[in-house]
Amino acid sequence: MRKLKFSQAINEAFEIAMQINPNVICYGLGVDDPKGVFGTTLGLKEKFGKDRVFDTPASENAMTGIAIGASLNGIRPVMTHQRLDFSLLSMDQIINNAAKFHFMFGGQHTVPITIRMITGRGWGQGPTHSQNLQSIFAHIPGLKVVMPTTAYDAKGLLLSSIFDDNPVIFIEHRWLHNLESDVPEGDYRIEIGKSKKISDGFDLTIVSMSYMTVEAIHALEILKKSDIHCDLIDIRSVKPMDWTTIFHSVKKTGRLLTLDTGVGQGSVSSDIIAEVCHNCWSSLKAQPERLSLPDMPTPTSPSLTKHFYRRSEDIINIVSKMLGKDLDGYALIDRDGLPHDVPGDWFKGPF
Amino acid sequence: MEHTLKINLFKKLFKIRTVEETIADKYTEWEMRCPTHLSTGQEGVAAGVCQALEDDDFVFSSHRSHAHYIAKGGDIRKMIAEIYGKSTGCSAGRGGSMHLIDKSVGFLGSTSIVGGTIPLAAGVALSVKLKNSSQVTCTFFGDAAVEEGVFYETINYAVTNKLPVLFICENNLYSVYSPLSVRQPENRNIFEMVEGIGISVDHGNGNDPWEVFEKSRNAVGKIRELQIPIFLEFSTYRWREHCGPFFDNDIGYRTETEFLHWKEKDPLQFFENMLLEQRVIDESQIQSIKAGIIDEVNEAFQFAHDSDFPDFTGIQNSVYHS
Structure with a gap:
């Protein structure tokens, strides 16, 4: 099958959505600039015109309110933030209006907006250019939150998000943009709220999200060589969460490791552990573990981030410990000299 | 034509006043169990602006929203039932x-966060x-917005992109208990400051409903013709406390003298006198209009009281x- 990069898959989803529905519009700072938000919005203005694809002032809160207002009258706006951190300026509109309007007005309004937020890690993005704040949005009833990992999921989930009648926070990890996968042509949808099983095993359940799923896949390849086989569930949707698949897996393996791209305290990964303890207590053979960022702002210097981010090596070590084995991830993985703060040799910054 | 307009405007003013004062009367029955911001004294702006809008034009409002909802033609039975917390x-x-x-009259919603509906x-x-x-x-908002x-x-976006929006600022001098003097510089008029952003502005006496209507009609005409946004500021005054059914001139943040000064400028009485002087309407017609509205309002409260709570x-x- 044809392979596309994650960023190309996003671009294709836009193109399909805008072709099939004239009410879909795309805006945000820089969506029509020469870089096209890491390539994700390139060419859209040329195809669909400046009324439907446009740059905006640096007014995140108003622009979000404008998306909500337009959506109340039948438009399906897709907003893009080149960094999730900028969306924090629009929390009032997202939480007080977008998330509430359907419920608060007795079901008479729908708010079909999609807000893309790009998160990241490495290359010194630092405290305010790489925050993974999915848990904040997951805390808000009325929002849906998705975090695709593969190009295939990115396309199908973006199309589902755009045509969902509820506000959807669409979180893209910058380190996934260059990742390729099989992507069918044409329109297809992935149901929001359905996870994806990446691998099967009886030893342990790993529940992961977004970029951490990539690290988990690498870790599982190494673990297999030591005859350790895990269920790897890529949640894809943070809200609603596919609890059925997670509980089913934990009841089978009895062990749970959750991976998070964000800080551990008050996180999605903590919430998964809480729900599993509540629903699968008698099946648990070991205490659940969580691999997440330390409870501190993201530092900038490469010497500091080296110990801040979680990698395949750390996954191997924690899985090994949970199973009473003695593997050393750092000895088992050869990164071939690739620095820890880039996703691959394609990435040379600056953002 | 103008005759009918004036009578309709009077009906709006009286309906708002009657609903608000009935809420104030009945609030201490404690059946209305939610924060309630009454519009008594500010009816002139809501009625005058909405009289200048068509049925299919859209309106948003803020926390003090009753007057705007009623002026746009919102169903008062459903409004009172909402305040009573009922399923109806x-x-x-x-x-x-x-x-x-x-939505049937284009009133798309009011929200409680100051400024929250402006971008909508x-x-x-x-x-x-x-x-x-x-x-x-x-969109209606106050001086604090x-x-x-x-x-x-x-405003910046609306001007840059020529969006057909009518921004209405009701300047009632207070944000809760905080006077303008602690919130905005002395001698700076809101409408003049806003004009600096590049939007067309005007201002007027919010307690003269006809002046509000004429300025709004003029603005709405320009918005439709030129596809531009316009900002209007109207001065007015809320009679009762920020939130709740009582008067609060005794608690220290404003004076009884100031209140009485504004009460003299009652928009309802002002407009009623104007219609009588202009012989648009006579005393018996006024009484008949008032009686009809009082009946409608009483029926709305009865409906709300009798309705079921949601499950x-x-x-x-x-x-x-x-």
């Missing part, structure tokens, strides 16, 4: 006094433009549209 309320009992809606109006105006419609979208960042963001069962399934 305009928001099915989920919103209360601060979250009113009547610009968004609806954007959708109107994309659909090549000629509708005008109006111009202290919010989203106000500047929205909690299953309500969690109403968070998302499916």
Whole structure:
């Protein structure tokens, strides 16, 4: 099958959505600039015109309110933030209006907006250019939150998000943009709220999200060589969460490791552990573990981030410990000299 | 034509006053169990502006929203039922006094966060433009809303992109108990400051409903013709406390003298006298209009009182549209 990069898959989803529905519009700072938000919005203005694809002032809160207002009258706006951190300026509109309007007005309004937020890690993005704040949005009833990992999921989930009648926070990890996968042509949808099983095993359940799923896949390849086989569930949707698949897996393996791209305290990964303890207590053979960022702002210097981010090596070590084995991830993985703060040799910054 | 307009405007003013004062009377029965911000004294702006709008034009409002809802033609039975928390309320009992809606007359909603609906109006105006419609979208807010960042963001965007929005600032001098003097520089008029952003502005006496109507009609005409946003500031005064049914001139943040000064400028009495002087209407016609409205309002309260409360069962399934 044809392979596309994650960023190309996003671009294709836009193109399909805008072709099939004239009410879909795309805006945000820089969506029509020469870089096209890491390539994700390139060419859209040329195809669909400046009324439907446009740059905006640096007014995140108003622009979000404008998306909500337009959506109340039948438009399906897709907003893009080149960094999730900028969306924090629009929390009032997202939480007080977008998330509430359907419920608060007795079901008479729908708010079909999609807000893309790009998160990241490495290359010194630092405290305010790489925050993974999915848990904040997951805390808000009325929002849906998705975090695709593969190009295939990115396309199908973006199309589902755009045509969902509820506000959807669409979180893209910058380190996934260059990742390729099989992507069918044409329109297809992935149901929001359905996870994806990446691998099967009886030893342990790993529940992961977004970029951490990539690290988990690498870790599982190494673990297999030591005859350790895990269920790897890529949640894809943070809200609603596919609890059925997670509980089913934990009841089978009895062990749970959750991976998070964000800080551990008050996180999605903590919430998964809480729900599993509540629903699968008698099946648990070991205490659940969580691999997440330390409870501190993201530092900038490469010497500091080296110990801040979680990698395949750390996954191997924690899985090994949970199973009473003695593997050393750092000895088992050869990164071939690739620095820890880039996703691959394609990435040379600056953002 | 003008005769009918004036009578309709009077009806709006009297209906708002009657609803608000009936709420004040009945609030201490404690059946209306939500924060309630009354519009008594400020009827002139709501009635005058909405009289200048068409039925299919859109309106948003803020926490003090009753007058705007009623002036746009919102169903008062559903409004009172909403304040009573009943299932027959305009928001099915989920919103209360601060979250009113009547889509059938273009009243798209009111919200409680200061400035919160200002960008929504610009968004609806954007959708109107994309659909090549000629509708005008109006948003009402108070003098404190111009202290919010989203106000500047929205005006800037609306001007830059020529969005057909009517921004109405009701300057009633107070934000809760905080006077303008602690919030905005002395001798700086709001409308003049806003004009600096590049939007067309005007200002007027909010307690003269006819002046409000004429300025609004003029603005709405320009918005439709030129596809531009316009900002209007009207001075007015809230008679009762910020939130609740009582008067609060004794607690120290404003004076009885100031209140009486503004009460002298009662927009309802002013307009009633004007219609009588102009012989648009006579005393017996006024009494007949008032009696009809009082009956309608009483019936709305009875309806609200008699309606059922919503059931909690299953309500969690109403968070998302499916």
